[in-house]
Structure formats: C-alpha cells, structure tokens
Amino acid sequence: MGRVLRTLYVRASPGIRTRGVLLAGHLAIPVALGRGGILTNKRESDGATPRGRFRLVRLWWRPDRSLRPATALPSRRIGPQDAWCEDPSDRRYNRHVLIPADGAGDRLRRADHLYDFIIEISHNARPRVARRGSAVFVHVARPGFAPTAGCVAMTRAHIRHLLERVGPKTHIVIQ
Numbered sequence: 064m065g066r067v068l069r070t071l072y073v074r075a076s077p078g079i080r081t082r083g084v085l086l087a088g089h090l091a092i093p094v095a096l097g098r099g100g101i102l103t104n105k106r107e108s109d110g111a112t113p114r115g116r117f118r119l120v121r122l123w124w125r126p127d128r129s130l131r132p133a134t135a136l137p138s139r140r141i142g143p144q145d146a147w148c149e150d151p152s153d154r155r156y157n158r159h160v161l162i163p164a165d166g167a168g169d170r171l172r173r174a175d176h177l178y179d180f181i182i183e184i185s186h187n188a189r190p191r192v193a194r195r196g197s198a199v200f201v202h203v204a205r206p207g208f209a210p211t212a213g214c215v216a217m218t219r220a221h222i223r224h225l226l227e228r229v230g231p232k233t234h235i236v237i238q
Contacts, residue, residue, distance in 0.1 A: 067135055067230040071119075073112075073215055073237045075101050081210035085217065085235075087228060092221045098210035101237055105186070105196040105213070107151055112213050112237060113186050113196055119233045120188075122226060123171060123181040132180065132223050135230030141178065145171040147198040157187050157197035169198045177203050180222045184235055201225075201235070 072086040073094060080100030085092040099111035122138040123145070124131060131138060146162045147169040148155040162170075171178050182201035196213060204216035215237070217225070 066228070068228050068233055071225075071229070071233065071235045073101075073235065082208060083215075085215065085225075087225055090224075092217050092225065093208065095204045095208040095211050095216040097213040099213070105199075107149070107194045107196055109196075110210070110212055111196075112211070112215060113199055114237050115186070116234055116236045118185040119201075119229055119231065119235060120183040120185055123178070123183060125172065125179045128176070128179050132226045134226040136182070136226065136233075137231060141171045141181075143172055147171065149197045151193035151197075156193055157191050175205075176219070177205065177216070179203055179219065180226070182222075182226070182229075 068088055073083055075083045075096060081096050081098055083094050083096050085094045097110045097112040099109050101114050102111035103114045105111050105113035119136060122134055122136045123141050124138060126140045144161040146160050148158055148160045149169050150156060180203060184199060186199040187195045187197065199213050201215045203219050203222060
C-alpha cells in the first residue's frame with residue numbers, strides 16, 4: 064500500500080447529473096451517481112447522492128467472492144444476515160442490522176456484484192435524522208454505469224485500486 068489519501072473529491076459531469084468523476088490524488092475515476100443527481104437536501108428514497116464532506120468508515124466485502132482487499136480501512140465480512148436499516152421509524156435507521164432470511168431491509172449480500180465491495184461513508188450518521196437518507200455507500204457500478212439509488216459507484220478494478228489508497232482518516236467530498 065502506498066501513501067493514504069486525505070481527501071477524495073466527487074463531481075458530477077457537466078450536463079449528465081448521474082455520471083461523474085472521483086478525484087483520488089492524480090487519478091480520475093469515472094463514477095455513477097444517484098438518479099437524482101447530487102443534492103444538498105438529501106431525503107430518503109429521492110435517488111440523490113448527498114452533497115457534503117464525509118468520513119470513510121469501513122470496508123464491507125464478500126469473502127465468498129474475493130479475498131480481503133489491501134486497505135487501511137477497518138473491514139468487515141458480509142454475511143447472509145447482514146443488511147442496512149432503511150426504515151425511518153426504526154431506532155436502527157441508517158445502521159447495520161442482522162435480519163433473518165425472510166426479513167426486510169437493504170441486504171448487503173446480493174446476487175449481483177454491486178455490493179461485493181462497499182465503502183461505508185458517514186452520511187447521516189451523527190446525528191442520524193429520520194428521512195435524511197440511508198445506505199449511502201461507495202460500491203461497484205452496474206454495467207454501463209447505470210444510475211445508483213444515491214451512492215457513488217465505480218468499476219470493481221477501480222474500487223480495489225482506491226481501497227489501497229484510503230484509510231480511516233480519508234474524507235470524501237461530494238460537490
């Protein structure tokens with residue numbers, strides 16, 4: 064691992080609000096953004112990527128699909144019961160939860176490969192405010208860079224490369 068970056072910058076592409084670039088030092092990484100573009104006043108289910116400065120909290124990864132990537136971020140394996148609470152009326156809103164196979168929630172273990180690597184960011188974390196948005200991550204992009212539900216997404220190769228250059232003191236600034 065090389066030098067850990069202090070700040071990452073995400074900017075929308077001119078004229079295409081669902082596409083952008085993540086600047087990591089001298090590297091420019093193409094990204095998909097939320098279908099609602101980048102908004103300052105993020106709300107639950109609006110499809111927007113939140114504008115602001117956030118900490119990178121931890122890496123979540125699928126150990127059945129990949130070895131643990133090299134990173135200075137704290138990391139956690141994704142298991143079958145891991146999910147994210149998106150219910151604003153639940154006291155666990157915008158937090159990791161364990162749910163049974165038939166339970167509701169944004170499952171972190173998905174059949175597609177979008178959540179093979181997830182970088183959790185500190186959006187709406189302290190304080191957590193109901194309906195201000197949940198489950199905003201950096202994750203693997205859909206084919207063709209289709210818009211996300213509000214996350215920042217990139218290719219698997221780029222996320223692996225990025226993980227080598229970030230740590231717990233790295234911030235992501237979404238502009």
